[in-house]
Amino acid sequence: MRHLLSAGDLSADEITGILDLAEEMSAVQDRPVKKLPALRGRTVVNLFFEDSTRTRSSFEIAGKWLSADVINISAKGSAVSKGESLRDTVMTVGAMGVDAMVIRHMASGAPWQVTGWVDASILNAGDGTHEHPTQALLDAFTLRRHFRRLDGGDLTGRTVAIVGDVTHSRVARSNVLLLRTLGAKVVLVAPPTLMPAGIETWPVAVSHDLDAVLPAVDAVMMLRVQRERMSGGYFPTPREYTISYGLTRPRLESLRPDTPICHPGPMNRGLEISAEAADAASSLVLDQVAAGVSVRMAVLYELLGGAEEMPVTRAHEVLA
Amino acid sequence: MDADQIARACARMAHQILEANRGASGLMLLGIPTRGVPLAHRLAAAIAAVEQVEIPTGSLDITMYRDDLRSQPTRAVGPTHLPSSVDDAVVVLVDDVLYSGRTVRAALDALGDIGRPRAVRLAVLVDRGHRQLPIRADHVGKNLPTAASERVGVKLTEIDGVTEVTISRPAGTTTDPLGPARGESDPVEEA
Numbered sequence: 001m002r003h004l005l006s007a008g009d010l011s012a013d014e015i016t017g018i019l020d021l022a023e024e025m026s027a028v029q030d031r032p033v034k035k036l037p038a039l040r041g042r043t044v045v046n047l048f049f050e051d052s053t054r055t056r057s058s059f060e061i062a063g064k065w066l067s068a069d070v071i072n073i074s075a076k077g078s079a080v081s082k083g084e085s086l087r088d089t090v091m092t093v094g095a096m097g098v099d100a101m102v103i104r105h106m107a108s109g110a111p112w113q114v115t116g117w118v119d120a121s122i123l124n125a126g127d128g129t130h131e132h133p134t135q136a137l138l139d140a141f142t143l144r145r146h147f148r149r150l151d152g153g154d155l156t157g158r159t160v161a162i163v164g165d166v167t168h169s170r171v172a173r174s175n176v177l178l179l180r181t182l183g184a185k186v187v188l189v190a191p192p193t194l195m196p197a198g199i200e201t202w203p204v205a206v207s208h209d210l211d212a213v214l215p216a217v218d219a220v221m222m223l224r225v226q227r228e229r230m231s232g233g234y235f236p237t238p239r240e241y242t243i244s245y246g247l248t249r250p251r252l253e254s255l256r257p258d259t260p261i262c263h264p265g266p267m268n269r270g271l272e273i274s275a276e277a278a279d280a281a282s283s284l285v286l287d288q289v290a291a292g293v294s295v296r297m298a299v300l301y302e303l304l305g306g307a308e309e310m311p312v313t314r315a316h317e318v319l320a
Numbered sequence: 321m322d323a324d325q326i327a328r329a330c331a332r333m334a335h336q337i338l339e340a341n342r343g344a345s346g347l348m349l350l351g352i353p354t355r356g357v358p359l360a361h362r363l364a365a366a367i368a369a370v371e372q373v374e375i376p377t378g379s380l381d382i383t384m385y386r387d388d389l390r391s392q393p394t395r396a397v398g399p400t401h402l403p404s405s406v407d408d409a410v411v412v413l414v415d416d417v418l419y420s421g422r423t424v425r426a427a428l429d430a431l432g433d434i435g436r437p438r439a440v441r442l443a444v445l446v447d448r449g450h451r452q453l454p455i456r457a458d459h460v461g462k463n464l465p466t467a468a469s470e471r472v473g474v475k476l477t478e479i480d481g482v483t484e485v486t487i488s489r490p491a492g493t494t495t496d497p498l499g500p501a502r503g504e505s506d507p508v509e510e511a
Binding site for chain 1 (some may be wrong): 381383384385389390391392393394395396397398399400429432433434435
């Protein structure tokens, strides 16, 4: 693996390998010395052209726990605010000899574009309304852990409802690709105005009736209503959205017990998710945040842990 | 070595570990994946047969502490399972083959990051010589003088379906007195 651009680029084996590795990485959080030497001497740059709390900080922690040097550059306070182009910014950073760039950008496809300009490994940390592959990996990690504890199974054959602003959601796109690869069924639930064009070609079921879907699903993933990306009237009022598509207290009670609730954050409490659902015992929101560090450690190790430009080999192949 | 010889070697090492520690108190066995782990469990079973006590037994992966990470494709990481805190325990590291000593060096670094054992000892099934670091084993199943070009293969029923130790010489190679070059397919140990 050279770059991580899309959840669709990963095979089921690769995903399972990353999730298993993330399980080992998660043990670091409980150790007295939260540090592994694997990426000593490597440099990782977080290049964030959009605001972020959890993704940027968890990439930073992940890199530091693997002993890499991590530098944060955000659009505000950098030459980007003086009008520097993406290409010039990226090539400037690349010229400093960094090993990996973690890129978040408002334009879909920007990380892919960057791979042609620099030698560093590129990790997509969210590009416009396109993809957010590490979010999908950490969601899969969180859900797999939950199902393993519940009944010892994995994600194969589970039904996951992804509810809300699908049109603007890179989280939804990456999750659909990843969950399908892992053999889960995905039901997208949203008002018709927040379903992307061409949704009929996606490998998913589509519904506009949340109440009909909820009792039958194994997990619920609520999406943030992304008001900063909305230019027109996608729904009449926030109140009306909550009534039709919010995870309210009555809907929380209609779920089967143990049905986990995920939200990529940041949450609009009272809009797409009620405080009762966000803080419920079945809410995995904080587990997702913790998983973010482990999964990003696993991804950074996979990309930077070995010699450059060589295929990943598994232990049993090395030993054979 | 065949399965019976390996079983006898394990039984003797179990006695030696107990003798050196004057009993089983404070002992913890940590196997280095892959084949050190089942060996650690075999030693624990042998100790249990002698002393009627369960020794805490686990695994310690050292992949991320290796000094040759950069010369190989990304290596898969094995499981680390600690039965309890290693603080103030007498940790016996268990591996199948002791060769350059680099794996053990990595294991000592890994141990230092997870706690402070009272003492660390090393038990290996095969010591084949050719050390590249000042490291020695406390308990050895068998000393096996080898040429650096030879390969020592340890197979354990738990992983390979059979239990045996073999020495093979890859066809077309000659004995190299300087040992294997960095970056060869298996420059460290057989695990």
